[in-house]
Amino acid sequence: MKPAKGEIFEGKVVDFALPEGQGVLKKNGFVVFVGGVIPGDVCRVKIVKVKNNFALGELLELIEPAEGRVEPICPHFEEGCGGCSLQFLSYPQQLAFKEKSAFDALQRVGKISREEIDYEGFFPSPKVFGYRNKMEFNFGPSQEGKLALGLHPKKRYWEVLDLKVCYLMNHEKIAQLLGFFRDFAVRNQLSGYDPVKKEGFLRNLLIRRSESEAEFIVGLASREGAIPKTEELIRELKSLVPSVQGLVHIINNAPASALIFEKKQLLFGRDFFYERIGSIRYKVSIESFFQVNSPGCYLLYEKVKEYAQLDRRQKVLDLYCGSGGIGLYLADSASSVLGVEENPKAVEDAKHNAWLNGLDNFICVSGRVEKMLSGLSSQKFDCVILDPPRAGLDKKAVKKVVTLGVPLIVYVSCNIGTFARDVLFFREGGYQLKKICFIDLFPHTPHFETVALLLKA
Numbered sequence: 001m002k003p004a005k006g007e008i009f010e011g012k013v014v015d016f017a018l019p020e021g022q023g024v025l026k027k028n029g030f031v032v033f034v035g036g037v038i039p040g041d042v043c044r045v046k047i048v049k050v051k052n053n054f055a056l057g058e059l060l061e062l063i064e065p066a067e068g069r070v071e072p073i074c075p076h077f078e079e080g081c082g083g084c085s086l087q088f089l090s091y092p093q094q095l096a097f098k099e100k101s102a103f104d105a106l107q108r109v110g111k112i113s114r115e116e117i118d119y120e121g122f123f124p125s126p127k128v129f130g131y132r133n134k135m136e137f138n139f140g141p142s143q144e145g146k147l148a149l150g151l152h153p154k155k156r157y158w159e160v161l162d163l164k165v166c167y168l169m170n171h172e173k174i175a176q177l178l179g180f181f182r183d184f185a186v187r188n189q190l191s192g193y194d195p196v197k198k199e200g201f202l203r204n205l206l207i208r209r210s211e212s213e214a215e216f217i218v219g220l221a222s223r224e225g226a227i228p229k230t231e232e233l234i235r236e237l238k239s240l241v242p243s244v245q246g247l248v249h250i251i252n253n254a255p256a257s258a259l260i261f262e263k264k265q266l267l268f269g270r271d272f273f274y275e276r277i278g279s280i281r282y283k284v285s286i287e288s289f290f291q292v293n294s295p296g297c298y299l300l301y302e303k304v305k306e307y308a309q310l311d312r313r314q315k316v317l318d319l320y321c322g323s324g325g326i327g328l329y330l331a332d333s334a335s336s337v338l339g340v341e342e343n344p345k346a347v348e349d350a351k352h353n354a355w356l357n358g359l360d361n362f363i364c365v366s367g368r369v370e371k372m373l374s375g376l377s378s379q380k381f382d383c384v385i386l387d388p389p390r391a392g393l394d395k396k397a398v399k400k401v402v403t404l405g406v407p408l409i410v411y412v413s414c415n416i417g418t419f420a421r422d423v424l425f426f427r428e429g430g431y432q433l434k435k436i437c438f439i440d441l442f443p444h445t446p447h448f449e450t451v452a453l454l455l456k457a
């Protein structure tokens, strides 16, 4: 029986649903989702919304906390920061819930059961805090309408929670940089961008960090216009955080909230950084994709290498290759690697990275995978690496990959839903999902990476 809005009841949390990170309770058999609770918690809940198949509840009181609940280390967690939603769970619990949600998605979307595949496990991140090498903070109005610099609160993209610290990246440096740029904006009476009114000057503070070189580059994004007092800004920034090796002014007039590099101006230093994964050194431009968890990236690339089973004779096609991340990692074990990437800056980096590492058997071409695949059907490849963005491939792109007829595909995905959908299409095209594992590149969030081996039947 459906509960009524406003009804209050006591119950035990029986399940946990990702990606929202909500506990599941049953009220006379009817599912009620509640934020901030975990399985085993006994709590008092108020029903706030009733839908056809489920209701939403609000936690009124935690009567008996479950094991596995931990005290979040970040002071902004309780304020509803949207940066990480799982910090109140112990790390082993986070992994267990992610694993369960991964197999639920594989079953629901891809019709793949755990029993029918060789499952290698859910590998934890080598670093549980301070693991990110990229943070994109927002300038904007706080709830009180003042200038704030931080992240959006959960489900409130139009507001910015003023952050003093963030534990996803080196928290001491982040605290310094957030404080410094907030003070600079306030001192110079610069406004933060309001995504609803579409007005305001400063938009984002982009911080990228090299784990191997322990240095930062910073991007300050605004709408069209000059940053005032740049000489003072540079002098003070260099003195406060000497490991900042470059500052870039990014111009973004686009109405959407995503950070778009319409124009950029180097204010000092350089607009790229170097990162080392295993024996490969990568140059990464401020606007290029790079895996955000460098120690976790090493685990990921090693797993791809293992699944690719190369013995220096194979021709590899690395689709969605970014700055050459995976392709260059494999190049030494292959006869040749051809990378395809749409971002021209990343292609430039990939070519530079091949030169930097003396890997002249890696070639990178610029273009959209969907278009480039038609022109590649006459070439013979032994192995295809797929590492698409969250949207995955789609049926058309999968069909084109299938026509290449390669015996072995390694599919890397940051979205289990689109991955499961694409695996269905690959199955229709005659491929079998042989092996799978998950790697946690994103502790305290619902996200993780999947690495899968598909073989032609």
Ligand SMILES: C[S@@+](CC[C@H](N)C(=O)[O-])C[C@H]1O[C@@H](n2cnc3c(N)ncnc32)[C@H](O)[C@@H]1O
Pocket (backbone or CB within 6 Å): 289, 290, 291, 320, 321, 322, 323, 324, 325, 326, 340, 341, 342, 343, 346, 367, 368, 369, 370, 387, 388, 389
């Ligand atoms: C998840 S990243 C993978 C990067 C790389 N494999 C690595 O490990 O660093 C996806 C990459 O695909 C690129 N991309 C997105 N859509 C694309 C498309 N339709 N065609 C080609 N490249 C695309 C993005 O620019 C990004 O660099």
